[in-house]
Amino acid sequence: MSKPSTAITPTRSENYAEWYQQVVRAADMAETSPVRGCMVIKPWGYAIWENMQSILDGMFKETGHQNAYFPLFIPLSFLEKEAEHVEGFAKECAVVTHHRLEATPDGRLVPAGELEEPLVVRPTSETIIGASFAKWIQSYRDLPLKINQWANVVRWEMRTRLFLRTAEFLWQEGHTAHATSEEAVEETMQMLDVYATFAEDSMAMPVIRGEKTEGERFPGAVHTYSIEAMMQDRKALQSGTSHFLGQNFSRAAQIQFLDEQGQQELAWTTSWGVSTRLVGGLIMTHADDDGLVLPPKLAPIHVVIIPIVHKADDPDAIMRYCNSIAAELSATRFDDRPIRVEVDDRDIRGGDKAWQWIKRGVPIRLEVGPRDMADDAVFMARRDKGLKEKSGVPRQQFIETITDLLQEIQDSIYARALEFRQAHTRTIDSKEEFYEFFTPEHREENKPVPAHGGFALTHFNGSVELEDQIAKDLAVTVRCIPTEMESEPGTCPFTGQPSPQRVVWAKSY
RNA sequence: CGGGGUGUAGCGCAGCUUGGUAGCGCGCUUGACUGGGGGUCAAGAGGUCGCAGGUUCAAAUCCUGUCACCCCGACCA
Numbered sequence: 001m002s003k004p005s006t007a008i009t010p011t012r013s014e015n016y017a018e019w020y021q022q023v024v025r026a027a028d029m030a031e032t033s034p035v036r037g038c039m040v041i042k043p044w045g046y047a048i049w050e051n052m053q054s055i056l057d058g059m060f061k062e063t064g065h066q067n068a069y070f071p072l073f074i075p076l077s078f079l080e081k082e083a084e085h086v087e088g089f090a091k092e093c094a095v096v097t098h099h100r101l102e103a104t105p106d107g108r109l110v111p112a113g114e115l116e117e118p119l120v121v122r123p124t125s126e127t128i129i130g131a132s133f134a135k136w137i138q139s140y141r142d143l144p145l146k147i148n149q150w151a152n153v154v155r156w157e158m159r160t161r162l163f164l165r166t167a168e169f170l171w172q173e174g175h176t177a178h179a180t181s182e183e184a185v186e187e188t189m190q191m192l193d194v195y196a197t198f199a200e201d202s203m204a205m206p207v208i209r210g211e212k213t214e215g216e217r218f219p220g221a222v223h224t225y226s227i228e229a230m231m232q233d234r235k236a237l238q239s240g241t242s243h244f245l246g247q248n249f250s251r252a253a254q255i256q257f258l259d260e261q262g263q264q265e266l267a268w269t270t271s272w273g274v275s276t277r278l279v280g281g282l283i284m285t286h287a288d289d290d291g292l293v294l295p296p297k298l299a300p301i302h303v304v305i306i307p308i309v310h311k312a313d314d315p316d317a318i319m320r321y322c323n324s325i326a327a328e329l330s331a332t333r334f335d336d337r338p339i340r341v342e343v344d345d346r347d348i349r350g351g352d353k354a355w356q357w358i359k360r361g362v363p364i365r366l367e368v369g370p371r372d373m374a375d376d377a378v379f380m381a382r383r384d385k386g387l388k389e390k391s392g393v394p395r396q397q398f399i400e401t402i403t404d405l406l407q408e409i410q411d412s413i414y415a416r417a418l419e420f421r422q423a424h425t426r427t428i429d430s431k432e433e434f435y436e437f438f439t440p441e442h443r444e445e446n447k448p449v450p451a452h453g454g455f456a457l458t459h460f461n462g463s464v465e466l467e468d469q470i471a472k473d474l475a476v477t478v479r480c481i482p483t484e485m486e487s488e489p490g491t492c493p494f495t496g497q498p499s500p501q502r503v504v505w506a507k508s509y
Numbered sequence: 510c511g512g513g514g515u516g517u518a519g520c521g522c523a524g525c526u527u528g529g530u531a532g533c534g535c536g537c538u539u540g541a542c543u544g545g546g547g548g549u550c551a552a553g554a555g556g557u558c559g560c561a562g563g564u565u566c567a568a569a570u571c572c573u574g575u576c577a578c579c580c581c582g583a584c585c586a
Contacts, residue, residue, distance in 0.1 A: 007547085009521095017580075025520085036577075088586055124586080158510070158584065165585080218586035226586095241586070308545055351547045358546090369545055379545070387546075448580065475582090 006289035007359050016233040017161075017448055023283055024162050026359040027292040037160040037167030041276070044360060045163075047300035048279055049170065053150065055202050055297070056172065056274065059194050065146040065174060070128050072152075073119035078127040081252035085126065088219025092156040094121040094167075121154040126220070126245070126271055129175045130253030137267060140179050140259050144187070148174045163280035164237075164509055171275035177255055177267040181246070184268035185223075188244040189483075191272040192225045195240035203278065204295040204414035205229050205285045206421055207239060208455075208504055210480025215464045218271075222246035228479045228504065230421040231284035234454040236479045236506035239281050242272035280509075285417050292361030293383050295413055296406040297335050303402070304357045305343045305378075308350060308369030319345065321373045325366070328399050334406045358383065363409050364402075384409050384416075424454030427502070431493045434458060438474040438507070455479070455506050459490040459499035466494055470505075479504045 008022045024030055029045030032038075041049065057067070073096060079086055100113035122128065129147065137145060154168045174191060178184040192209055199207045207227035217224040221243040228236045250256070250266040259265050286293040296302055307322045309315040326341040333339065344353055350367075357365055367379045367390075378398050381390040382405075428434050440452040453476070460478065471477050480503070487501040 015580095021579090032578075034577095085586090092585075155585085159579095212586085216586075221586075224586065238586095243586080306545095310544060349548075350544060354546055356547095367545055371545075381546095390545090 007291050007355060008289050011289040012232055013451070015448055016451065019289070020280075020284065021162065023287045023291055023359075027361060029279070029283075029292070030162050032162070035167075037157060039162050039166050041170075044300065045279060048282070048294070048298055049276055051298045051300065052198075052202070052278055053172070056194075056198055057148075057150075059198060060148050060172075060174065063146075063190060063194060065148045065176075067149065068147050069149055069151070070125050070132065072122055074122050074125070074128045076118045076120055078131060079120055081127060082220045082249060084248075085220035085252075089123045089155075093123055094154045094156055095119070096121065122151070123153055123155045124271075124273075125149065125151070125153075125173055126175065126249050126269075127253065130249050130255060130269075133175070133177050133250075133255045133267070133269075134253050137177060137255055137257050140257050140265075143179045143257060143267065144176055144183060146174070146176045146187070148172055161280070163276055163283070165277070169276050171273050173271060173273040176270045177250070178269070179257065179259065179265070179267070181268050184246075184270050185244050188223065188225060188242050188270045188272070191270070192227065192240070192242040192483075195242065195272070195274060196227050198274075199227055199229065199239055199278075199281075200414065202295065202297045203282055203285070204297075204410055204417065205239070205281060206414065206418040208480060208482055209484055210482040210504065212241075212480060213464070213467060213478045213503075215467055216477065218243045220245060220248050222248065225483070226480055228506075229281055229285060230417075230424065230455060230506070231281070231509070232287075232420065233284070233451045234424045234506070236455065236504075236508040237277070237281045237284065238479070238508065239278060240272070240274040243270060245269045245271060286413050287361070290387065291359030293413060294361035294363060296363045296410045299340070299361065299363050301340050301342045301362050302334065302406060303329055303339065303341045303364045303366060304362045305341065305366045305368055306350065306353055306357075307343065307345055308367055310370065313370045318368065318370065318373060319343075322368050325368070325378065325395065325399070329402060332399065332402055334403045339402060339406075358387070363406060366398075382409060384413050421455065425457065426454065427457045429458065429490075429493055434493060434505075435474065438476050438505075453507060455504050457485075457487075457502040457504060458494075459492045459501070460494065460503045461492045461497045461499040462494050470494070474507075476505050476507055479506050479508060 008019055008026055010018050012019045027044060028042055030039045030041045033040045096119040098111035098114055101109040102112040103109055133145060136142065150172045152168055152170050156167055157165050160166050176187050178187060196207050196209050199205045207229045209227055210225065212224040212226055218241065223244040224241060226238050226241045229239050231237050247266040247268060249269050255267040256264055257267055283292060305322045305326055307318050309318050322343050326343050329339045329341045354365065361383055363383050365381045372378055376395050377392050378395055379390060379392050380398065426437060428437060434456060437456055438453040440449050467478055482504060489498060489500050492499040
């Protein structure tokens, strides 16, 4: 039986969107559910999310945040308090209007008991958390108040994709209140930095930190910052956001405190979040045509050991050998945690077994049979390397170097992703070149657009209207105004006006 | 929300034009041979053909409606 040469069909270059879905399926991470736009996250996908949560949660605690939990339901009137905010979310809110079901004679259930005030299923929690903050905060001594919540939210999206955009998704939302604007801005930037560090160190996903333009700003925010990553189809993925909300939400929720002078003041607030969308980003940053490739720091399993047991040999001896290697590895640490090892002794064919782990993206695969046992060695394959690049390694050497090896894999996939981004990032100074950069060479009606373009760095001093026009022409938007990229003043290629610095343009998810 | 496409076994598909109550590959189960990259052979299990109506002696097939998913847009903090 001849199988395709890649584990995933179609390949990235053949049909990127379809490839993505096949990777999710082949790695057994998630599937669609009977509920429109909602996904079922399967154990392998959820384990990756749990690892993300665990690392992020530690970072939040280190920066002085505490976890709490607020209601899923938000009274309609709460949402109405901040005008811009309502407008931003109104179109995608799920609304609960009844609190009871009644059975009809023909056995159907119909909603009954209409609520006096409809409840909105939270699309985000600024307003409901604001109500609590207003109660909790009386004095400047109560500030800063730094809270985080791990929760699900619902945004009724028109078009959904597993992990990237679903009607319901899991996330964390941080909400803080401060006595001064400066302190709140500092918090906003600090959390952006936490996200960037997490993305780069833990996910091995290079990101650009920057501020959003007016058009892309969070409804009700004064400043919105984001981290932007380039996916392998060269589109940008907004992977985390951090908002400086000024006093807009404190005014709406009446979050007030008495300052040191006894003056009644409005608090300055922030909010920031990342979601299960990061899992999508992880896939589109590292996965290849054989499936998922996981950064060791997030891999649910670091090392899988596949015993090669021949009937004629002594299976128990092989198993003992494998288990002892597993035990030694488990006693070793990587990234401050014990190394996660699985001995896959399932009674299925070896080839199948190996492919399953390849598709799931496990960083290191060991095949251990009688020959290795005789040599006191292991046979090792790295997921970040070519399928054929396997080699025998003395057991002791393997165990002693495992931590370095995992870090090397972590570093190498980061380097590869960064290289990819750099290869598809262009500094552009003319409108013609800009339009050419973002126009695909081949384009068929109702077909996926082939990968083209990337990140374009141009000067820009244009208006929201001009940005809209470019979005209309090319489906390209300003992803962010980078906060840490060196850029000298220049001329905006669209308006001919002076511009203080370059911005990042891209098509986006 | 507009345009296009697709819904038939867990997955991928054929059958539909020319109605006669369902088939292929992979996967799954059992057994044997195997076993260092998706192996071979044999025997099995599995489907109210997305759903609801209609036409007909008879519907996967024709008609109407509806739902879901995918692609291209619009929209999307």
